[in-house]
Amino acid sequence: MTRRLLLTLALLLTPVLALAQSVGGTYTAQGRNPNGSTYTGTVWIDDAGDALSVDWEVGSSSYSGTGTIKGNVLIVNWGDTYPVYYVILSNGELHGTWANGTALERLIPR
Numbered sequence: 001m002t003r004r005l006l007l008t009l010a011l012l013l014t015p016v017l018a019l020a021q022s023v024g025g026t027y028t029a030q031g032r033n034p035n036g037s038t039y040t041g042t043v044w045i046d047d048a049g050d051a052l053s054v055d056w057e058v059g060s061s062s063y064s065g066t067g068t069i070k071g072n073v074l075i076v077n078w079g080d081t082y083p084v085y086y087v088i089l090s091n092g093e094l095h096g097t098w099a100n101g102t103a104l105e106r107l108i109p110r
Helices: 002-012
Strands: 025-032 038-046 052-058 061-070 073-077 084-088 094-098 103-109
Touching (some): 052 073
């Protein structure tokens, strides 16, 4: 299943892959839930150490997780069964999938 998720990311979400770069900062989140509804929010990524700290604020809900970068993919464990997988693009955006590939999220640097 992980291979399938990564292949989906590579085919659908990666116009241009980024070389290794810092992903720390504040982002505008645009996403689609598994049920097809859309959302927007703010995401903060702190990459000061080996593990990255990721915090989401979507509406009145907040979520937190820790992530690691493997190549050009940021993997964030946030307490759900499945992690969020983001592909790091050269323009600084992160394009990801969560809920076992049934939901999408785009992070745009501010």
